[in-house]
Amino acid sequence: MVVLLYDKTFDGFLSVIFEIFKNKLKPERIEGFESQENILFAEKISIGTDPEKAARVWEALKKRLTERAYNAVYRIHLSGAADAEMILYRFMLKVFASPVNIEENFGDPDVLRIKKLDQQICKEAERIRQFVRFQKTADGIYYALMDPQFNVIPIVVNHFEARFADQQWIIYDSRRNYGFYYNCEQTMVINLSSDKVNPLNGKISSDILAEEELHFQELWKKYFKSTCIEERRNEKLQMQHMPKKYWKYLTEKQG
């Protein structure tokens, strides 16, 4: 059995695909260099990242797929979904084997799998746009902690850049321990290790909060309660739209 190893970047992955086609490889797994799995009798092949090869694969994909579908390839790779590489690999085999665009052939399980997975990822990206709750710090930075199942914050960065163009903000991924910091000019990837943020509820310790911050949190909680129509109470419906796993960092759901 063949296991292909690469550096986990998107260009790296496209380079892997290039080598697969060029050398007619039949991998049973595609994993990062640091993969811990030690598989007996596996033939491990390391593949280096080559931007030129990656670009050729990307251009070929663009010719065969619509924008939505080739972006889905990017999103799925980025998402860190379990087995993402093999799912994409199987899909691309079919894409390149067919003379016509197959992205809508939903009778094919590999094509449908791509569509479904991408839908899940886009849904979670939307949940970030919905459920980010910024807390304003004393130095004027709006900070939010999130804990998404997929790695989707990069997909929504431009939404937040456009919307909050005149304020500094940080959106931080607690699960992957990295985040994005926008300083009104540009957005940077950051790693923070701070004991000022409680990872259990996302709260910033009050000594570094802006003066009015807690007051606005109170107002928001008050609004949240007051806008509910008691005669129509329906917690099941609430949970269906706003799954419980997102509650831990939601200001309005904290005591």
Added chain:
Amino acid sequence: MRQESLEKLEILAGAAKYDVSCASSGTQRENPGKTLGTASAWGICHSFADDGRCISLLKIMLTNYCIYDCAYCVNRKSNDVKRAAFSSDEIVDLTIEFYRRNYIEGLFLSSGVMKNADYTMERMVKVVKDLRLVHRYNGYIHMKSIPGASAQLVREAGTYADRLSVNIEISTEQNLKYLAPDKDYQGIMKPMEYIYQGILEYKEERQKTYKAPKFAPAGQSTQLIVGATPESDKQILSLASSLYSHNKLKRVYYSGFIPVNSYDKRLPALSAPPIVREHRLYQADWLYRFYRFKMDEIVNDANPNLDLEIDPKLSYALKHPELFPIDVNKADYEMILRIPGVGPRSANLIIMGRKHGRLTSDKLRKMGVVMKRAQYFITCGELSSSNLVSEVQPEYLKKLFTEQVKAKRKPNDALQLSLW
């Protein structure tokens, strides 16, 4: 001061909550530079209240003082409730601070009537004007237009707001007069007309120059209360369809009557709001807007009210067994949409997917078709035809479906049914 603003918010959010509209979609507003806010075309729900309703906008009243005495409204003047009023600065401030924290998509501003319609409108317009011009705020704004407001103020509101709405509330003129004696039908219809004209002109100008000043780019909407007066679903839905086709409304909202003023004998005594009926009306509205149904296919003189037990699409299918079964490998999009258990999304997948090969029931299931429902209405090659609607009696199927639903449903659970 802080305590006071909390209290005001409680009163004025509580007073505004009966307006069911929460949509924040329909405009795309890009941030023109380094300022605050964008409006996204599809609208974002930022939270969900304990009643399961989406919270997208800060839905708030400028004041709940009102000189009118509408029977169905908590804020009517004869009610002894806590009253409060915001200054325009207070609302501007709340909107911006909530927006910056990503709590909301924007503002939904309404108000009770102070002194007269125009006096009130002027104050509301000031809020939205300040947001746009002083604070360069680009987020979403929905503003209610007060019945009886002058054309000029409605015009001004439209230049700042994304959406304007005038609530009709009661579907027939006669019953409106009865329950809201201070309002007159013309006072409601006129502002709707002004808005419609403003939008038409804006669209024309837009053809000439891309830079034409915006006017209510997300269109107008209204709300109809259901169950406070004896109108049939047919009366309600015909009004809705004429609002969609003649006044080009973007949305009609249906609000199950909540008996807030039970002492008023003009109103029916309800133990709970008619949530199931409201839900059926929304489904019918969807069939009309997205499933290419005509209103008289859904409700007509023979059946003026929607079936509460099953959804209107299933109900239509059971009344028309002669149209089924539908061959999913051949039928056109319109017919496929009429199959119970198939929504627009799976209908699209079917049309696209069948180009690549015959669809089987297994593939249909994977495309999101609810086979439990659809199986009685389709053929796709390998499905046995022994229990098709044309062979089984429609009454039998209706019984089967209602029992399935009842088995699943606990009391008070109607809203948990997703649209289909």
